[in-house]
Amino acid sequence: MNKKTNSLFIFTTLLLISLLAIVTVLDIFYTTNNKTIDIKKSFVNIVGLPDLAISTETNYIRHRSLSNISTIFSDGPEHTEYATASFITNVAKISHDDK
Amino acid sequence: MTINKYLIEYSINSLLRQKSKNTFIIIIFTFLIALITSIFFISNSIKYELNSTIDKLPDITIQKLHGGRIVDIDNSVIENIITIAGVQSTIGRVWGYYYFENAGVNFSIMGIDNFETQYTKSLEKVIDDSTKTDILDNNFMLVGSGVKKILNNNFFTNSFNFISNDGSFKKVKIGGVFKSDIELQSNDMILVSKELAYQILGVDKSKSTDIVVKVSNPKELNTIVNKIKLLYPNTRIITNDDLKVSYESIFDYKSGLFLTLFIISLFTFFIIIYDKTSGLSSSEKTEIGILKALGWKIDDILKEKFYEGFIISFISYILGISIAFIFVYFLHAPLLRDIFEGYSQLKTTFNLPFVIDFQILTLVFFITIPVYISATIIPSWKTATLDADEVIR
Numbered sequence: 386m387n388k389k390t391n392s393l394f395i396f397t398t399l400l401l402i403s404l405l406a407i408v409t410v411l412d413i414f415y416t417t418n419n420k421t422i423d424i425k426k427s428f429v430n431i432v433g434l435p436d437l438a439i440s441t442e443t444n445y446i447r448h449r450s451l452s453n454i455s456t457i458f459s460d461g462p463e464h465t466e467y468a469t470a471s472f473i474t475n476v477a478k479i480s481h482d483d484k
Numbered sequence: 485m486t487i488n489k490y491l492i493e494y495s496i497n498s499l500l501r502q503k504s505k506n507t508f509i510i511i512i513f514t515f516l517i518a519l520i521t522s523i524f525f526i527s528n529s530i531k532y533e534l535n536s537t538i539d540k541l542p543d544i545t546i547q548k549l550h551g552g553r554i555v556d557i558d559n560s561v562i563e564n565i566i567t568i569a570g571v572q573s574t575i576g577r578v579w580g581y582y583y584f585e586n587a588g589v590n591f592s593i594m595g596i597d598n599f600e601t602q603y604t605k606s607l608e609k610v611i612d613d614s615t616k617t618d619i620l621d622n623n624f625m626l627v628g629s630g631v632k633k634i635l636n637n638n639f640f641t642n643s644f645n646f647i648s649n650d651g652s653f654k655k656v657k658i659g660g661v662f663k664s665d666i667e668l669q670s671n672d673m674i675l676v677s678k679e680l681a682y683q684i685l686g687v688d689k690s691k692s693t694d695i696v697v698k699v700s701n702p703k704e705l706n707t708i709v710n711k712i713k714l715l716y717p718n719t720r721i722i723t724n725d726d727l728k729v730s731y732e733s734i735f736d737y738k739s740g741l742f743l744t745l746f747i748i749s750l751f752t753f754f755i756i757i758y759d760k761t762s763g764l765s766s767s768e769k770t771e772i773g774i775l776k777a778l779g780w781k782i783d784d785i786l787k788e789k790f791y792e793g794f795i796i797s798f799i800s801y802i803l804g805i806s807i808a809f810i811f812v813y814f815l816h817a818p819l820l821r822d823i824f825e826g827y828s829q830l831k832t833t834f835n836l837p838f839v840i841d842f843q844i845l846t847l848v849f850f851i852t853i854p855v856y857i858s859a860t861i862i863p864s865w866k867t868a869t870l871d872a873d874e875v876i877r
Contacts (some may be wrong), residue, residue: 387489387493388494389493389497389500390489390492390493390496393492393496393795396799397798397799397802400799400802400803400806401802403806404806404809405808407615407806407810408809408840409808410838411838412838413811414580414621415813415837415838416838416839417533417536417613417837417839418510419614419663420654422536422537422668423609423668424609424610424663425536425665425666425669426536426537426539426540426612427540427606427609427669428537428574428610428662428666428669429537429540429541430540430606431606431607431670431720432594432596432669432670432673432675433535433541433542433577433581433594433696434541434592434594435538435541435727435730435731436534437533437534437668437669437820438529438592438628438630438667438669438670438671438672438830439668439674439824439825439832440529440824440825440826440828441589441592441671441672441826441828442590442826442827442828444581444590445579446826447590447592447672448506448592448730449550449730449734450722450726450730451547451553451694451722452543453549453554453720454555455552455553456554461671462804468827469825469826469827470821470823470824470825470826470828471820473735473740473823473824474559474734475733475735477730477733478727478729478730478733479720479722479726479727479729479730
């Protein structure tokens with residue numbers, strides 16, 4: 386193998402090794418362990434409310450699964466979509482009609 | 485197919501001859517792959533976080549609708565529902581939002597029964613030990629770390645004065661802060677006794693915000709839902725399965741900013757592709773002509789072009805994926821995070837759990853690499869099939 390092919394090979398291998406290293410570090414330190422899941426479950430069990438507290442500016446995003454399509458109108462009939470997160474979150478498609 | 489190392493050598497030289505152009509392509513390509521995979525990683529981690537606790541949510545939630553709006557439900561409904569065969573327990577909940585004007589944020593307030601006994605048992609698990617304070621009466625609240633931070637910033641370090649629905653002040657002590665591990669669930673939460681929740685939220689004592697039902701046998705769930713529906717047609721019934729469906733469809737790829745990001749990334753990518761397929765530059769054509777005149781077969785030229793395309797796209801792919809991992813999980817996705825969080829002051833640290841999904845990695849691989857390689861090969865093939873004499877001229 387000549388010099389340039391060699392360096393390309395080494396460069397690609399280094400890239401792959403660093404990707405593997407990143408994944409390993411993430412897997413060890415950033416995965417949710419059973420203990421944390423247990424704490425989360427206890428909390429959800431006590432509170433009983435679905436959805437995450439990522440976006441809290443409107444109730445139809447904070448507790449999206451408990452809101453319905455017309456929830457936005459209860460906030461004020463003049464409201465159109467205005468919260469940034471509402472542009473990416475889908476309306477929870479739970480309706481009493483399809484029961 | 486044997487790999488001809490001389491062809492690889494030639495491809496590297498060919499790439500190095502146009503160093504600045506190829507570096508630019510690698511940068512753009514890496515950026516696009518990093519952007520697309522970051523969005524996938526974030527939405528995937530959020531879905532994982534949601535699904536990890538879904539089984540602990542109530543089997544059935546009943547809300548009362550009035551003119552399409554959700555209103556408080558009479559407590560008499562609770563007694564009627566408990567009589568339905570198969571229903572294990574029914575609880576009327578009191579919860580809602582409290583707008584804290586000083587900081588412009590909404591807190592979620594939840595009132596729970598038997599607050600003191602729960603506090604000593606199951607709540608023990610979710611409260612950060614260092615924040616616990618000695619509580620003698622029922623007049624205390626447990627808050628999420630986001631709420632605590634906002635209250636601290638507004639000089640409410642030990643207690644908070646709620647303005648209850650009738651306009652009077654209600655001073656409530658801070659009894660503890662939830663652990664940072666559950667920040668994604670608890671950041672904006674305030675847990676108080678049910679009695680206190682009635683006062684703060686101004687809910688009539690004879691009513692509840694909604695009713696949760698526990699079912700003994702999950703197979704009977706649909707029958708029970710139908711029975712409740714028949715008894716109370718003006719209600720909206722949400723089952724645990726509905727929540728699962730709702731969680732699955734949390735992000736709408738068809739609308740809004742997601743679409744914008746996707747379209748921008750894909751269009752930029754396809755502009756590069758279009759630029760490549762629309763034809764080779766005269767120097768590239770001459771190069772192919774000379775190679776043919778020297779005796780290279782079409783096959784060899786295509787192989788060499790394949791190596792070129794593969795080297796660029798593979799390096800970009802690996803770099804893009806690595807950057808996305810670092811960006812989302814180590815740096816907590818700055819800028820992109822704002823799209824998910826919105827403009828509210830009450831923000832989580834966006835500490836997402838790491839989940840590796842090979843489906844996503846494969847999907848991104850197949851929507852980018854083969855397209856780029858074919859965009860490199862096709863124009864070269866078009867030129868390589870012509871006579872060498874014609875191409876050089």
